Each structure stands twice: as structure tokens, then as C-alpha cells.
Amino acid sequence: MIRLEKVQVGYDGRLVLRDLDLEIAPGEIFGLVGPNGSGKSTLLRAISGRLSPHDGVIYLDCRRLSELSPRELARQVAALEQEISCSFDFTVREIVELGRLPHRERWQRLSDRDHQIVTRALTLTHALEFADRNIHSLSSGERQRVWLALALAQEPKVLLLDEPTAHLDLNYQIEIMDLIKSLAQRDLTVLVSLHDLNLALHYTDRIALLSEGRVIAMGEPERVLTEDLIARVFRTRVRIVDGTGESYIVPLRSRQGVCP
Amino acid sequence: MKGFWALSSLGVLLLGALAVGIALGAVPISLFDRDPTNLFILTQIRLPRVLLAALVGGALALCGAVMQGLFRNPLADPYLLGIASGATAGAALVIALRLDIYWGAVPLGAFLGGVLAVAIVYRIAQTRWAHLDNYALILAGVALAALFSAVTSFLLFYAGASHDARRLIFWILGGLGGAQWVYVFGLLGTLLVAGIIVLLFARDLNALALGEEMAAHLGIEPRHLRKTLLFAVTLLTAVAVAVSGTIGFVGLIVPHMLRLIVGPDHRLLLPASALGGAVLLTLCDAVARTVLIPAELPIGIITALLGAPFFLFLLRRRAQLGASL
Numbered sequence: 001m002i003r004l005e006k007v008q009v010g011y012d013g014r015l016v017l018r019d020l021d022l023e024i025a026p027g028e029i030f031g032l033v034g035p036n037g038s039g040k041s042t043l044l045r046a047i048s049g050r051l052s053p054h055d056g057v058i059y060l061d062c063r064r065l066s067e068l069s070p071r072e073l074a075r076q077v078a079a080l081e082q083e084i085s086c087s088f089d090f091t092v093r094e095i096v097e098l099g100r101l102p103h104r105e106r107w108q109r110l111s112d113r114d115h116q117i118v119t120r121a122l123t124l125t126h127a128l129e130f131a132d133r134n135i136h137s138l139s140s141g142e143r144q145r146v147w148l149a150l151a152l153a154q155e156p157k158v159l160l161l162d163e164p165t166a167h168l169d170l171n172y173q174i175e176i177m178d179l180i181k182s183l184a185q186r187d188l189t190v191l192v193s194l195h196d197l198n199l200a201l202h203y204t205d206r207i208a209l210l211s212e213g214r215v216i217a218m219g220e221p222e223r224v225l226t227e228d229l230i231a232r233v234f235r236t237r238v239r240i241v242d243g244t245g246e247s248y249i250v251p252l253r254s255r256q257g258v259c260p
Numbered sequence: 261m262k263g264f265w266a267l268s269s270l271g272v273l274l275l276g277a278l279a280v281g282i283a284l285g286a287v288p289i290s291l292f293d294r295d296p297t298n299l300f301i302l303t304q305i306r307l308p309r310v311l312l313a314a315l316v317g318g319a320l321a322l323c324g325a326v327m328q329g330l331f332r333n334p335l336a337d338p339y340l341l342g343i344a345s346g347a348t349a350g351a352a353l354v355i356a357l358r359l360d361i362y363w364g365a366v367p368l369g370a371f372l373g374g375v376l377a378v379a380i381v382y383r384i385a386q387t388r389w390a391h392l393d394n395y396a397l398i399l400a401g402v403a404l405a406a407l408f409s410a411v412t413s414f415l416l417f418y419a420g421a422s423h424d425a426r427r428l429i430f431w432i433l434g435g436l437g438g439a440q441w442v443y444v445f446g447l448l449g450t451l452l453v454a455g456i457i458v459l460l461f462a463r464d465l466n467a468l469a470l471g472e473e474m475a476a477h478l479g480i481e482p483r484h485l486r487k488t489l490l491f492a493v494t495l496l497t498a499v500a501v502a503v504s505g506t507i508g509f510v511g512l513i514v515p516h517m518l519r520l521i522v523g524p525d526h527r528l529l530l531p532a533s534a535l536g537g538a539v540l541l542t543l544c545d546a547v548a549r550t551v552l553i554p555a556e557l558p559i560g561i562i563t564a565l566l567g568a569p570f571f572l573f574l575l576r577r578r579a580q581l582g583a584s585l
Contacts, residue, residue: 070476070481073479077477088519089524090525095470098470099478101464
């Protein structure tokens with residue numbers, strides 16, 4: 001689905017990602033974890049076409065990403081920024097309808113099919129009940145569902161999410177991750193950066209652990225997120241404990257044992 | 261359907277405002293008057309003036325709505341990037357050089373000054389901040405406006421004559437007293453061209469409400485969008501300023517009022533703002549012409565007197581409803 005070959009990305013000559021090789025399979029939830037500044041967001045920006053690599057190639061379904069027009073790209077890849085704000089009081093439905101933009105010419109109105117797709121996106125994200133409300137009247141968890149509905153209305157093959165659970169309450173975090181999981185089961189490939197290692201452990205099929213612009217480890221989350229590797233990359237000691245049949249990563253409070 | 265009703269109501273309102281504007285004036289005339297003097301006043305003075313007021317109001321409100329959407333800022337107006345001070349400086353230069361004896365020289369100077377100001381702002385923002393963000397544009401606009409105002413002040417000081425000073429005050433306060441048919445047709449043509457451009461990009465402005473990055477993820481090229489819309493807005497505002505000076509508040513307030521009535525969707529908001537601006541300025545000009553007969557009040561005073569309190573009233577109502585701006 002997505003393949004990166006020897007990709008180097010940076011801003012103004014400063015390289016953030018070096019020699020990145022990555023392959024993401026269709027229908028997979030692929031997690032990106034790593035400390036702040038390790039290059040998670042930069043990688044997402046490169047795959048969304050907002051940053052072009054200095055070197056190397058990104059393939060989307062065997063086509064070079066750089067060959068796609070912004071509109072073509074938007075029909076295949078939907079991306080959500082970490083923090084989205086909306087100027088002016090648009091309704092939820094009006095916002096989700098924007099997802100149809102890459103599918104319509106600028107003089108065309110939305111067709112019946114477009115409206116069906118919008119309604120389906122709202123239904124899938126459980127946002128239909130507040131579809132006619134002002135976006136600014138919603139809670140942060142509800143708003144996050146609206147952004148997901150917007151992305152789904154694009155009918156993408158790939159969904160790029162940058163910290164979708166940041167700033168959300170615990171219940172909303174679980175709700176959003178469950179939702180993302182159910183979407184991936186509908187043939188959507190999801191690439192998601194996550195701060196929370198436990199969410200990464202429980203919700204992703206594979207993850208890449210990034211540090212200073214390089215992939216330190218890649219594979220199934222249980223194999224990548226080991227006590228040793230986390231200690232090395234995050235410079236914090238953790239214990240992996242079993243509970244209710246799943247593993248949990250628990251940071252140790254004292255900094256006595258911090259690795260050099 | 262909401263759009264159809266909103267636009268038709270505004271259209272009817274505009275026809276009413278035009279009728280009021282034509283009927284009122286220093287000389288009472290009915291539309292069906294056949295007296296030659298009155299007919300001359302009607303066709304050569306009042307009609308072009310009323311139509312020019314409607315066109316200027318429509319142009320400014322349309323440009324204001326586009327600028328507010330483009331900069332995602334409710335305080336943006338057509339003069340944000342220094343077009344007003346550029347136009348004033350251009351007009352001042354023409355007057356100071358005594359070129360105003362030539363027909364059309366002052367509007368032309370104003371037009372060129374306004375376009376030049378925006379072009380400089382755009383260039384500075386582009387070279388100074390490689391990727392040209394909105395803050396760079398606004399800051400460069402503020403700096404350039406100060407520079408051009410200094411030029412105007414210098415020219416006023418240098419020229420000195422009271423006649424020149426009064427002509428310049430016309431540009432600063434704005435007015436429709438110089439209306440001619442050629443202005444009407446020039447502005448109408450520009451409004452049609454710029455209006456079609458901005459309407460074609462109205463849906464892109466909706467996406468831009470979510471920020472440039474999100475708009476880009478929806479397949480829009482934000483830089484291309486900004487370039488195209490700034491071009492259309494600059495052209496239209498410059499022509500409006502050239503024929504009427506700088507009339508404040510219309511471009512700021514009308515889009516706000518209509519956003520509260522028809523909602524924020526630019527596909528409806530832009531044409532509604534154009535119609536609403538036309539109604540407002542036609543009525544303001546009618547008031548300006550009639551309150552102090554035979555003298556005439558600068559229209560900028562009326563727009564500010566009517567506009568500012570109405571704006572505050574709307575803000576207050578919004579605050580009571582607990583909605584965001």
C-alpha cells in the first residue's frame with residue numbers, strides 16, 4: 001500500500017528523517033511511536049504529500065507520490081492534523097461535506113451519492129445525532145469524531161492520523177481508538193502516531209519506534225515495545241505488567257534508574 | 261433552498277434601496293418626470309451615483325467576505341494589505357504634481373497606488389518569510405500602510421494649498437460625488453470578473469476555514485488559492501477605491517451581518533455579502549445626500565455611524581447566545 005525507500009525529509013536543509021525504509025500493508029493499523037522530535041509528524045507530513053522528500057521515493061499503490069496531483073492524492077489519502085480549529089460557525093454536516101471536495105469539480109454541486117457518503121461517514125463515527133449542530137458547541141471528543149467523519153467522506157484508502165487522542169479524556173481516547181480499529185477492518189489502511197504507548201500496544205498491528213529520525217525497531221507492538229528498548233529510546237524505565245489478559249506499560253516513578 | 265430565498269430577498273431589498281436612492285435628493289424628481297432639466301439630473305447625476313453606490317458597496321462587502329475567509333480573521337477587511345493608504349498616496353501624488361487637470365488622472369493614480377501597495381506587501385512577505393504566511397502579509401501590510409501614509413502627509417505638507425488638501429480628504433473619507441457612467445461601467449465589469457473568480461473558489465474558502473494544512477489535505481493548494489483570491493480582491497478594491505475613495509466599515513461589517521443570517525458557507529455568503537453591501541451603501545449614500553440639503557455629508561461618517569453600533573449590537577447578541585465569533 002505505502003512503501004518508503006531510503007526517504008530523507010527535512011525542513012530548510014535540516015534533515016529530520018534519514019534513510020527511512022518502510023512498508024505498510026493494506027488494511028493495517030500501523031503505529032508510529034517515539035519521543036517528541038523523533039520525526040513522527042514529519043513522516044506523516046511526507047506521506048500526506050505536504051513535505052517532499054529530499055531524497056528517496058514514496059510509493060502509494062506502486063505509484064510515486066510525487067506524480068499525484070493534490071486532488072488525486074486527496075481522493076486516496078485523508079490526513080488529520082493534530083490540532084484542527086475551525087474559523088466561523090460551520091455545522092458538522094457542512095464540515096463533513098468538505099470531504100467530497102476532491103471528488104467534485106468546482107462548479108459541481110454535491111450529488112445524491114455524495115450526500116449518502118456524508119451521511120454514512122457521520123453514521124460510522126456516531127456523529128449523525130449532532131450533524132446539524134455548530135462545530136463549536138461540541139465536546140472535544142465529539143469534535144474528534146467529526147474530523148474522522150470528514151476524513152472518511154473523502155473515501156480514502158489511507159488514513160493518516162497525528163496523535164488523534166492528544167488532549168482527549170480517557171473515555172474519549174478509548175472511544176476514538178475503538179472507532180479507528182473498526183474503520184481499519186473496513187479495508188482502510190491507517191497510519192497513526194501515538195504518544196500513549198499503551199494505546200499503541202493495544203490498538204496497532206505493527207509499529208515503528210522512531211528516535212532522532214531513524215527507525216530503531218519495527219514489527220509487532222509486543223516485540224518492539226520492550227522494557228529495554230523503551231528505556232533506551234525514551235530514557236525512562238518502564239515495567240511491562242500483565243493485567244486482564246493484556247500487557248501494560250507502566251513507567252517507574254523514580255528517576256534513579258534512568259539510563260544514561 | 262435557504263440560499264435561493266436569502267438571495268432573492270436581498271435582491272428585492274436592493275431594488276427597493278435603488279428606488280429610494282433615485283427618488284431622494286436635493287431636487288425632488290419622480291422616475292417618470294419628463295422635465296428636461298430634471299431628466300438630465302436623473303440620468304447624468306443621480307442614476308450613475310445611485311448605481312455606483314450599489315456597486316461600490318457590493319464590491320467592498322464581497323472583498324471583505326473573501327479577505328475574512330482567506331485570513332480566517334473576522335477583523336480582516338478589503339484594506340488589510342495597505343490598498344487604502346496606497347490609493348490615497350497615489351491620488352495625493354497626482355494632485356501634488358498638478359496632473360489632476362487631466363481627466364481620470366486622480367482615479368488612475370489611486371488605482372495604481374493601491375495595486376502598487378499590495379504588490380509591494382506581497383513581494384516583501386514572500387522574500388522575507390520564504391513561504392509567505394498570513395502573519396507576514398498582515399505585518400508587511402501594516403508597515404507599508406504607515407509608509408504610504410507618510411508619503412501622503414509629506415505631499416500634503418509640500419503642496420500646502422487648501423484646495424489640494426480638500427481633494428485629498430475626499431479619498432480619505434470616501435464619497436460618491438464624482439459618479440459618472442464610465443465609473444459605473446468600469447466597476448461593473450471588474451465586479452463581474454472578480455465576482456466570477458471568487459465564486460469559483462468559494463468552496464475552497466470553506467475548506468480553508470479548517471486551516472491551510474487541512475485544506476491542503478483536501479486537495480486544495482493554499483498558496484495558489486491565496487494568490488488567485490488576493491489578485492481578484494486587489495483588482496476589485498482598487499477600482500472601487502479609484503472611483504469612490506476609501507469608504508470604511510462596509511467591507512468589515514456586511515460579511516459579518518450576513519454570516520449571522522445565511523451562515524458561513526462562502527458559496528452563499530459571497531453573493532449575499534455583495535447584495536447586502538449594495539443595499540447598505542445605497543441607503544447610506546441616500547442619507548448622506550439628504551440630511552443636510554444642500555450640503556452633503558461624507559459617506560464614511562454615515563457608514564461608521566450606522567455600522568459600528570449595529571456591529572456592537574450583533575456582538576452583544578452573540579455573546580448572550582453564548583456562540584463563538
